[in-house]
Amino acid sequence: MTRATKILKNIPLYVWILMFTIVPLLMILVYAVFEFRPDGVRFTLEHLKNVVTNGDYIRALLVSLNYAFISTVVCLVLGFPLAYLLTRLGERMRSFVSMLLLLPMWMNFIIRTYAMLSLIDEQGIVTKLMGGFMLKGTDAAIIIGMVYNYLPFLVLPIYTSMLKIDRSLVEAAQDLGGNAFHVFKGVIIPLSLPGVVSGITMVFVPCVTTFVIPQLMNNNVWTIGKLIEYKFNSGASSTGVDPEGGALSFILMILVFICMSVFNLIDKDEENAAGGLTL
Amino acid sequence: MKNKLSNFFKVAYIALIMVFLYAPIVVLILFSFNAGSTRARFTGLSLVHYSELSAQTDLLNALKNTLIVALIASVVATLIGTYAAFVIARLSPFKKNAVLKSLNIPMLNADIVTGISLMLFFVFISIKLGFVTLLIAHIMFNVPYVTMSVLPKIRQLNKSTYEAALDLGASPAMAFRKVVVPEILPGVISGALMAFTLSLDDFIISYFTSGSDFMTLSVCINSMTKKTIPLAVNALSTILFVAVFVILLIINFRPDRKKKQA
Numbered sequence: 001m002t003r004a005t006k007i008l009k010n011i012p013l014y015v016w017i018l019m020f021t022i023v024p025l026l027m028i029l030v031y032a033v034f035e036f037r038p039d040g041v042r043f044t045l046e047h048l049k050n051v052v053t054n055g056d057y058i059r060a061l062l063v064s065l066n067y068a069f070i071s072t073v074v075c076l077v078l079g080f081p082l083a084y085l086l087t088r089l090g091e092r093m094r095s096f097v098s099m100l101l102l103l104p105m106w107m108n109f110i111i112r113t114y115a116m117l118s119l120i121d122e123q124g125i126v127t128k129l130m131g132g133f134m135l136k137g138t139d140a141a142i143i144i145g146m147v148y149n150y151l152p153f154l155v156l157p158i159y160t161s162m163l164k165i166d167r168s169l170v171e172a173a174q175d176l177g178g179n180a181f182h183v184f185k186g187v188i189i190p191l192s193l194p195g196v197v198s199g200i201t202m203v204f205v206p207c208v209t210t211f212v213i214p215q216l217m218n219n220n221v222w223t224i225g226k227l228i229e230y231k232f233n234s235g236a237s238s239t240g241v242d243p244e245g246g247a248l249s250f251i252l253m254i255l256v257f258i259c260m261s262v263f264n265l266i267d268k269d270e271e272n273a274a275g276g277l278t279l
Numbered sequence: 280m281k282n283k284l285s286n287f288f289k290v291a292y293i294a295l296i297m298v299f300l301y302a303p304i305v306v307l308i309l310f311s312f313n314a315g316s317t318r319a320r321f322t323g324l325s326l327v328h329y330s331e332l333s334a335q336t337d338l339l340n341a342l343k344n345t346l347i348v349a350l351i352a353s354v355v356a357t358l359i360g361t362y363a364a365f366v367i368a369r370l371s372p373f374k375k376n377a378v379l380k381s382l383n384i385p386m387l388n389a390d391i392v393t394g395i396s397l398m399l400f401f402v403f404i405s406i407k408l409g410f411v412t413l414l415i416a417h418i419m420f421n422v423p424y425v426t427m428s429v430l431p432k433i434r435q436l437n438k439s440t441y442e443a444a445l446d447l448g449a450s451p452a453m454a455f456r457k458v459v460v461p462e463i464l465p466g467v468i469s470g471a472l473m474a475f476t477l478s479l480d481d482f483i484i485s486y487f488t489s490g491s492d493f494m495t496l497s498v499c500i501n502s503m504t505k506k507t508i509p510l511a512v513n514a515l516s517t518i519l520f521v522a523v524f525v526i527l528l529i530i531n532f533r534p535d536r537k538k539k540q541a
Contacts, residue, residue, distance in 0.1 A: 006369075013366045016359065017381050020419040024396035025384070031399050082296050085289045097293060099531045104300055106523040109482045110497040111516045114508065115303035118310075123319045125306060148299070201387065209389035212482065216504060225391055232395065232487070241399065249395045256389045 028253055031246030047247040057227065057248065061255075064223040067139075067214075068207035071146035075154045075203050078147070080196070083158035084188065098159065101152045109149065110212065116148050117216050141217040146207045153206075154199035161195030162188065193266075201263045205256055224252055304520065311513035318510070328514040335511050341499035342515065348410075348495060349478035352417035357471040359418065360425025361463075367426065368433045383427070385420040393420060394487030401488065408490025416488040417478045424477060425470035432466035472530070 035042045051057055086097055104112055119126045120135035127134045135141045165188065173183045211225035231245030310318050314325035332339070367378055385393050397419070401412045436459060444454035482497035489498055500512055 010366050010370075013363050013378070016363075016422075017378070020397070020400075020415065021381060021384050024400035025392075027399040027403055028392070028396050030403070078296065081292065085293055088289060089293075095531055097297075099527050100297060101300070103520075103524060103527060104304065105480065106476055106527065107304070107480075107516070107520055108497045108500070109480050110500045110504075111307075111512075111519075112303070114500065114504065114512070115307040115516070118318055119303050119306060123317065148303070151296075151300070205387070205389050209391045210483075211391065212501070228391060228395070232398075241402065245395075246399070249392065252389070253392045253396075256392055260387050 025253065028246060028249050031241050031243065032250035035243050036241070044243075047243045048250065051244060051247040051251060056222070057224075060222040060227050061224045061251075063221055064208050064225065067142055067146065067223065068204050071143050071150070071207045072154075072200055072204045074143060074147050075151050076196070076200065079151055079155040079199070080158060083155050083162055083192070083195075086155075086159050087162045098156070101155060105152055112149060113145055113212060113216055116145055120144070120217075137218050137220060139218065139221075142214055142221070145213040145217040146203075146210070149213065150203040150206060153202040157199040157202065158192055158195040162192045165191045197263055197266045201260070205259055208259075209252060209256065224248070228252065307513050308517045308520065310510060311517045313510060316510065317507075328510040329518075331509070331511045332514055335509070335515075337494070337499055338496070338511065338515055341494045341496045344410075344494060345479060345496040348414055348417055349475050352414055352421055352478045353471050353474035356418045356421030356474045357425050357467060360422045360470055360474075361429050361467055363422065363426045364429035364433055368430060383423045386423045386427075390481070390483035391487075394484040397484070398487040408488060409493045413485055413489040413493060413495070416484050417481065420481070420484060421474035421477055424473045425467070428470035428473060429463055429466040432463040436462055 032048055033043060033045060035044060035047075086094055089097060117136065118124055120141055121127065122134065122136075124134075124136070127136075135144065169187050169191070170183055173187050178186060209225045211223065211229040214221055214223045214226055215229075228245060228248050231242045231248060310321065311328055312324050312326070313321050314327060315322035363382060367375055367382075370378060394416070397412070397416045398408065401408060406412055441454055441458050444458050445451065449457065480497075481495075482501065485495045486498055486501070489495060494502075496515075500508070503509070503512065
């Protein structure tokens with residue numbers, strides 16, 4: 001194969017990535033700093049400035065980060081032991097339980113959230129069991145919604161990287177006199193770290209940015225995702241794009257990219273990027 | 280004795296998490312058989328909400344749309360993703376890294392950012408939001424999952440088997456079909472399934488790229504959450520759940536499965 005035909009074969013891929021990944025992301029920047037009006041296009045940094053100096057917006061961002069942080073910690077505390085225990089099951093049982101973990105992910109995200117909501121709203125069984133105390137509308141409801149939706153996304157990558165651990169390393173540690181705690185701390189935890197990092201990414205980023213879970217579980221709080229959804233939904237349809245919506249999205253995009261590169265620094269393994277989410 | 284105790288804790292812990300994950304789904308399924316019309320009280324077994332489904336044209340239409348989009352998007356994404364994997368496998372390490380990183384952006388990026396970026400892109404080039412834009416969006420976020428699932432299989436390919444086939448007189452096309460395709464097929468299939476699943480599951484990207492006339496199931500159900508959701512939604516969800524459960528059982532316990540991964 002000549003060099004020319006080789007390059008020719010690669011070009012469609014580059015065009016694809018450029019057109020549907022890079023250019024759309026640049027569009028967010030474009031709409032953050034340009035105003036599109038019937039009488040022309042105007043460049044302005046006003047909206048970006050407004051967005052980063054608006055106390056309400058900053059509060060929404062901090063609230064979102066807070067929910068995401070708590071949810072990720074809860075997922076990790078629940079999920080890490082679960083992943084470990086799964087690897088200790090017999091092979092048939094293991095594949096059955098990991099299928100049970102995958103199954104809710106195959107149901108639609110909205111249906112899942114609605115199912116959880118219907119346990120804790122006015123008519124919910126949990127509400128009745130707790131003597132009429134309704135979780136819906138509390139901070140806890142948001143955390144429950146997030147943990148419920150994203151726990152499998154954290155467990156599966158950790159589980160996958162634990163499965164790859166060579167059993168002879170564990171045996172070697174035991175032979176050298178390590179007790180269960182030593183083995184866990186010295187072998188299992190360090191070797192499952194890539195899975196932990198990609199699991200955390202899979203949970204943290206969606207939790208920061210989701211607007212559905214706060215909307216359904218506790219609509220009293222404003223999160224950054226809700227704010228952006230509101231900006232686009234109230235003004236986008238007829239009059240064009242709300243410039244503050246563009247600016248907010250741009251800030252959120254920068255934040256997500258910072259998260260991604262931090263996790264990337266820790267986890268160099270590209271193969272793990274799918275989070276072990278293969279069937 | 281100690282072993283028995285730790286075994287008990289292991290099973291109890293896993294069971295507890297499963298209860299947390301499945302309680303909402305079980306209750307949702309239970310109320311789909313409720314004779315009454317609300318979730319307030321279970322008044323008796325009945326299939327009334329299943330028969331009501333046939334009258335819920337919005338829901339059924341949205342289900343049809345979802346299936347059509349998921350099917351087309353996963354097939355197209357599988358083709359593009361597999362092609363991308365072949366291209367990427369041959370690149371120099373530096374280029375490979377750059378291309379993989381940009382291809383993987385939609386996989387790691389927040390859905391809301393992906394959704395809005397595509398929406399703004401379509402608005403900018405003045406394509407009306409609807410079926411076409413939704414389909415492009417789904418293909419776009421599915422491609423990297425297919426590539427990531429095919430790429431390891433290409434890496435494992437043994438070059439000499441392919442060359443041996445050529446030496447034995449096979450044409451390149453035939454060698455490809457007989458040697459390469461069987462080797463990468465498991466990766467292609469799991470990539471395609473992954474893509475199909477992600478399309479079914481997606482809400483946020485669909486919400487921003489589908490416009491007001493074309494609704495997927497999740498967008499349709501989401502619009503219903505503003506009012507009281509009819510129990511027909513529970514009935515439909517139950518049907519979907521059972522369908523998915525059966526498909527997963529078949530995939531996981533198919534007899535010819537050589538190696539279990541996840």
